[in-house]
Amino acid sequence: MSKLVIVGTVAFDAIETPFGKTDKILGGAATFIGLAASQFHVDAAAVSIVGGDFPQEYLDLLSERGIDISGVEVIKEGKTFFWSGKYHNDMNTRDTLATELNVLADFNPKVPEDYKDAEVVMLGNLHPNVQMSVLEQMDTKPKLVILDTMNFWMDCALEELHNVIKKVDVITINDEEARQLTGEYSLVVAARKIHDMGPQYVVIKKGEHGALLFHDDNVFYAPALPLEEVFDPTGAGDTFAGGFAGYLAKSGDLSFENMKNAVIYGSTLASFCVEKFGTERMVNLKPNEVHKRLQQFKQLTQFEIELA
Amino acid sequence: MSKLVIVGTVAFDAIETPFGKTDKILGGAATFIGLAASQFHVDAAAVSIVGGDFPQEYLDLLSERGIDISGVEVIKEGKTFFWSGKYHNDMNTRDTLATELNVLADFNPKVPEDYKDAEVVMLGNLHPNVQMSVLEQMDTKPKLVILDTMNFWMDCALEELHNVIKKVDVITINDEEARQLTGEYSLVVAARKIHDMGPQYVVIKKGEHGALLFHDDNVFYAPALPLEEVFDPTGAGDTFAGGFAGYLAKSGDLSFENMKNAVIYGSTLASFCVEKFGTERMVNLKPNEVHKRLQQFKQLTQFEIELA
Numbered sequence: 001m002s003k004l005v006i007v008g009t010v011a012f013d014a015i016e017t018p019f020g021k022t023d024k025i026l027g028g029a030a031t032f033i034g035l036a037a038s039q040f041h042v043d044a045a046a047v048s049i050v051g052g053d054f055p056q057e058y059l060d061l062l063s064e065r066g067i068d069i070s071g072v073e074v075i076k077e078g079k080t081f082f083w084s085g086k087y088h089n090d091m092n093t094r095d096t097l098a099t100e101l102n103v104l105a106d107f108n109p110k111v112p113e114d115y116k117d118a119e120v121v122m123l124g125n126l127h128p129n130v131q132m133s134v135l136e137q138m139d140t141k142p143k144l145v146i147l148d149t150m151n152f153w154m155d156c157a158l159e160e161l162h163n164v165i166k167k168v169d170v171i172t173i174n175d176e177e178a179r180q181l182t183g184e185y186s187l188v189v190a191a192r193k194i195h196d197m198g199p200q201y202v203v204i205k206k207g208e209h210g211a212l213l214f215h216d217d218n219v220f221y222a223p224a225l226p227l228e229e230v231f232d233p234t235g236a237g238d239t240f241a242g243g244f245a246g247y248l249a250k251s252g253d254l255s256f257e258n259m260k261n262a263v264i265y266g267s268t269l270a271s272f273c274v275e276k277f278g279t280e281r282m283v284n285l286k287p288n289e290v291h292k293r294l295q296q297f298k299q300l301t302q303f304e305i306e307l308a
Numbered sequence: 309m310s311k312l313v314i315v316g317t318v319a320f321d322a323i324e325t326p327f328g329k330t331d332k333i334l335g336g337a338a339t340f341i342g343l344a345a346s347q348f349h350v351d352a353a354a355v356s357i358v359g360g361d362f363p364q365e366y367l368d369l370l371s372e373r374g375i376d377i378s379g380v381e382v383i384k385e386g387k388t389f390f391w392s393g394k395y396h397n398d399m400n401t402r403d404t405l406a407t408e409l410n411v412l413a414d415f416n417p418k419v420p421e422d423y424k425d426a427e428v429v430m431l432g433n434l435h436p437n438v439q440m441s442v443l444e445q446m447d448t449k450p451k452l453v454i455l456d457t458m459n460f461w462m463d464c465a466l467e468e469l470h471n472v473i474k475k476v477d478v479i480t481i482n483d484e485e486a487r488q489l490t491g492e493y494s495l496v497v498a499a500r501k502i503h504d505m506g507p508q509y510v511v512i513k514k515g516e517h518g519a520l521l522f523h524d525d526n527v528f529y530a531p532a533l534p535l536e537e538v539f540d541p542t543g544a545g546d547t548f549a550g551g552f553a554g555y556l557a558k559s560g561d562l563s564f565e566n567m568k569n570a571v572i573y574g575s576t577l578a579s580f581c582v583e584k585f586g587t588e589r590m591v592n593l594k595p596n597e598v599h600k601r602l603q604q605f606k607q608l609t610q611f612e613i614e615l616a
Contacts (some may be wrong), residue, residue, distance in 0.1 A: 221531035
């Protein structure tokens, strides 16, 4: 088993969907990534920052699942990062209602000493300079660095984003963002251009349409499980990334064939995440439920045409 | 091997895409369905209508591939159905520039005597009353009736459409049309509602995002092959349906497991169709190319997670 470092936000979210709305609940990329990765009982540490307003029980939730939180800085006099959004009826688009950076504005990530030799680093969606700072703190070169990002950084920190993209092995990005980053409509062409920017592996997330994994001339397509209803998509992408990173950290096998499995685990966990508001479903997720859904994924995609 | 009856248009298309434009070329649902089904060397007959302006070489093209064209009526003094469309840059949306029904306006389909005992009937996109007329001409109840339709008939002949939907085993329909037909955004819920309208099997085509096959509580997801570029999407849905129907007619096995294979064959053939204008790619398609692409589909979707 490899050690896993996770950097990302730990936050308050307030969410409105056609099914209802929440007050401030637990959210943030590192939270969703950590909860997903914890399904694999990995040796993981979260690197993040919160304010004095952040409940201890939320931090306990991560540490009870074996996530080292010594790298989660608490600024007593500060306020926790807050995001609020409202999803449209199709659940594929959303409006951001509020973004309060608060303590995140001056976040200098600090990787715990024990994790500076981690083999796997998961750079959750954050300013590219923060992501880069984590990489620079590593004593040994990680075997696998995974980066998640979003269009916001393409708009306001493109050069810094390119600098960190150069340094990573895997990028996870959604389809519209892949198009924005490359100016290419075809995802095959976009993936090749991103590959040329640095990452050997490109994962393009397509929401309800699944995810594509590209590596050289190889492609793998993991569908999303068709769901009766998507209750709240918040955190689905982070959960996907956390499942992907957690599975690879656990197995230690970084081959393309095993990365296919990592994509399936990521998709499987993401399919749970969207069933309830925020982290609710992930917090209560049982191993036998995961196992059953993996079987559903097999039935969903496997066929028996015999080919010579 | 089962006999297969195909009803649909045989037509002229004029197509404009970001890659170029064509004059009047060979098109029509029955043409694409027939070309796809002919890959399986099935015993098939096309039921359609053309005008005196329709070149004999186009008809020969179908009969050379073993499609019985005795059910393709030629109205010497009439003109062939003509459709013209222009695709937008994303290739997912198009404007219809012209629709000239011509001989199609008075089409009374005539199933050849030899095919009134066919086990498989493929009702290509046409007025639901024409589709119904074909069903009524069958002497024996077919083992499998597959219906393809589109939003146009929901707008102008919804009651007639519901009447024929009641009579079929499989419906193939695209995602937006499934939503329109049911008023449901979730494709899982939409499929269940369509199931309640009659068809035991519901295939929802999602273009570049693949296709879903629903049966009771079972779902199968065939991705579309990620392509560098889609040259011309015209006929892709018909080609999918033709591959699906042709494979099932050939194998005679109508189980859900085998229908998964039929969906994969349909997707595979459709992935060729879009590579060139109109029927060009399908006319020149070689069996070894199909075999190679099926292998790509396997690599694209198969994974090795061992589950107890």
